[in-house]
């Protein structure tokens with residue numbers, strides 16, 4: 257099956273961005289490791305990072321017709337703001353897992369609300385780069 261991994265704004269800076277919060281692993285490392293795991297399980301995985309809400313909306317819309325079976329998404333700051341990305345996921349009706357490196361519930365109060373959690377198959381947060389690995393395991397178990 258085809259899996260799509262989406263990363264929201266500022267996640268291109270992983271590795272150097274607030275390492276005490278987000279760790280030292282780079283986005284390239286995370287993507288390479290996810291791809292290797294998915295391929296070893298006989299699946300295909302594509303990753304996209306964007307700082308632009310419309311790029312993420314467009315990619316989710318395209319997933320409706322490109323055979324994507326599952327989406328893993330860390331919406332980053334859009335978690336707390338984006339009705340548009342939420343609506344795109346609802347429109348394509350592809351199951352998705354919401355991922356965060358940090359635990360948003362242990363941070364500023366504005367991070368406690370997500371526009372995604374009630375629509376997600378599940379939410380994995382607080383395990384640093386391992387959050388992505390656990391989410392992929394969960395997705396692979398459902399394919």
Ligand code: DQA
Nearest residue numbers: 330332333356357358360367
């Ligand atoms: C994040 C948490 C968000 O609150 C924040 O805006 C991010 C990253 C995380 O992975 O921990 O950019 O999604």
